[in-house]
Amino acid sequence: MLIKRPKGWELPEASATSENVYHERRRILKAMAGAGLIGSTSLLGLPRRLSAEDAAPGDALYPAARNDRYQVTRPLTDERLVTTYNNFYEFGSHKEIHKAAQKLKTSPWRVTIDGMVEKPLEFDIEELLARVPLEERLYRLRCVEAWSMVIPWTGFPMKELVKLAAPLSSAQYVVMQTFEDKAVAPGQKQFWYPWPYTEGLTIAEATNDLAFLATGLYGRPMPKQNGAPLRLVTPWKYGFKSAKSLVRFTFTDKRPVTFWEALAASEYGFWANVNPEVPHPRWSQATERDVGSGERIPTQIYNGYGEFVADLYQDMPGEKLFT
Numbered sequence: 001m002l003i004k005r006p007k008g009w010e011l012p013e014a015s016a017t018s019e020n021v022y023h024e025r026r027r028i029l030k031a032m033a034g035a036g037l038i039g040s041t042s043l044l045g046l047p048r049r050l051s052a053e054d055a056a057p058g059d060a061l062y063p064a065a066r067n068d069r070y071q072v073t074r075p076l077t078d079e080r081l082v083t084t085y086n087n088f089y090e091f092g093s094h095k096e097i098h099k100a101a102q103k104l105k106t107s108p109w110r111v112t113i114d115g116m117v118e119k120p121l122e123f124d125i126e127e128l129l130a131r132v133p134l135e136e137r138l139y140r141l142r143c144v145e146a147w148s149m150v151i152p153w154t155g156f157p158m159k160e161l162v163k164l165a166a167p168l169s170s171a172q173y174v175v176m177q178t179f180e181d182k183a184v185a186p187g188q189k190q191f192w193y194p195w196p197y198t199e200g201l202t203i204a205e206a207t208n209d210l211a212f213l214a215t216g217l218y219g220r221p222m223p224k225q226n227g228a229p230l231r232l233v234t235p236w237k238y239g240f241k242s243a244k245s246l247v248r249f250t251f252t253d254k255r256p257v258t259f260w261e262a263l264a265a266s267e268y269g270f271w272a273n274v275n276p277e278v279p280h281p282r283w284s285q286a287t288e289r290d291v292g293s294g295e296r297i298p299t300q301i302y303n304g305y306g307e308f309v310a311d312l313y314q315d316m317p318g319e320k321l322f323t
């Protein structure tokens with residue numbers, strides 16, 4: 001399939017990462033970790049990195065090699081738009097949040113895995129990055145507000161995190177939480193929102209090939225406004241499922257009430273799969289505005305990813321799969 005890339009983004013041939021260089025960088029990072037060169041031991045048994053306050057976590061790992069299984073037919077959205085046209089209610093509901101989000105400190109960044117797992121874990125983001133295979137994927141992002149983008153994410157398949165967590169067979173969902181810190185995130189002082197931002201997937205969704213934990217975009221570590229240092233990306237669902245700046249993954253047998261569901265369940269449900277034929281109660285979902293070109297284009301069921309995910313939703317009568 002054709003991939004068009006706008007001139008601004010494509011890496012010059014010379015700076016593209018070959019497989020060899022990529023694996024060599026990972027080997028060095030792991031060796032440094034093993035030799036204790038980057039800090040003290042943590043619960044995972046891996047060393048904790050002592051990093052400069054503003055160094056982006058794992059920045060030596062970028063850019064990662066692209067996984068060509070995930071193709072797009074629209075041009076990538078300009079990087080400037082991807083990093084300025086954001087939703088991040090922790091920092092406000094205006095379109096200047098990319099500036100406000102710079103207050104977020106992403107190093108050190110602790111991630112907790114708990115709940116129905118063999119053994120709860122807590123680790124620094126760098127330790128996680130040393131244990132998972134980073135790759136680049138081009139995905140469409142469809143927001144429930146009926147706009148869309150095409151974004152080159154860097155990250156790793158969420159199934160890798162599930163593997164690390166070793167959930168008990170009784171676990172059915174994984175619940176994700178964003179950081180909570182009113183001192184840096186003024187939106188969290190707005191008591192009418194059910195902070196922290198919480199999202200959830202079934203284990204089957206979380207281990208689907210498409211479910212991705214993104215740590216970067218455009219071949220670089222994740223900008224803060226896009227959810228550094230770790231965010232969910234589920235491209236077949238509306239964008240609000242893709243929770244940003246995650247600190248906790250809790251495995252459970254109870255379906256969580258998610259952030260937006262708690263606020264307006266009839267508008268933003270648990271499943272939130274994209275479907276042009278199921279309108280939002282206040283607007284149509286039949287088309288979307290491509291933020292890059294400004295054009296209105298038809299929306300596709302599961303945002304065009306049905307071949308990967310439609311099977312997940314067979315025989316689920318009574319579930320509002322598309323809200």
Ligand code: MTE
Nearest residue numbers: 086087088089143178197239240242243244
């Ligand atoms: N995650 C958190 N923690 N807070 C938010 O406000 N907004 C969601 C989602 N993840 C949001 C969030 C919404 S509504 C969308 S459309 C996407 O992030 C937007 O991601 P982007 O800003 O990287 O385009």
